[in-house]
Amino acid sequence: QKEVEQDPGPLSVPEGAIVSLNCTYSNSAFQYFMWYRQYSRKGPELLMYTYSSGNKEDGRFTAQVDKSSKYISLFIRDSQPSDSATYLCAMSADTGGFKTIFGAGTRLFVKA
């Protein structure tokens, strides 16, 4: 079993839709939960991160972490064609510092 599971999609939605992207994980030591966005032919860029449990909102984006279920989500409201990209969840533990585990990434298409 992979430490982090993410549905690769692709996910295709109309402009303006609410998008829900999800990951599950198995390592209860993870404390940092990140979402990276990767446009075609570019490297990933950090979109949002959450420390431990709870929600975090940034404009049209909301990240949720449910540690009891080992489940994290990213919601995109009022999706735009410019949101079309691959979204990777990522996680790391509080100790041992450097190692981040990435999901496989979900490819999102937002159609105008």
Added chain:
Amino acid sequence: DVKVTQSSRYLVKRTGEKVFLECVQDMDHENMFWYRQDPGLGLRLIYFSYDVKMKEKGDIPEGYSVSREKKERFSLILESASTNQTSMYLCASLPQGRPYEQYFGPGTRLTVT
């Protein structure tokens, strides 16, 4: 703005060749990483370095080596390229104390024929 640059965007090499991939970051970050990205597998860590001349194996180090002689530069070496090393290679840097914020380069698409 943090900038991570990689020496080539596209590279085609023959089986058995020695291949060098270079990565440079301009923000004085202590930590640097090499990943490969394959469809359905996500990013897999090859090697990382937390200081000059220091290196640690990641999850898939076989067939690779690294060099970090200067803080800003981290090189990935394929000792004898094989077709199963055809992949996208991504370099990243990470500031100390912010384990959530990796900065990635644009990637090198390596094809081994």
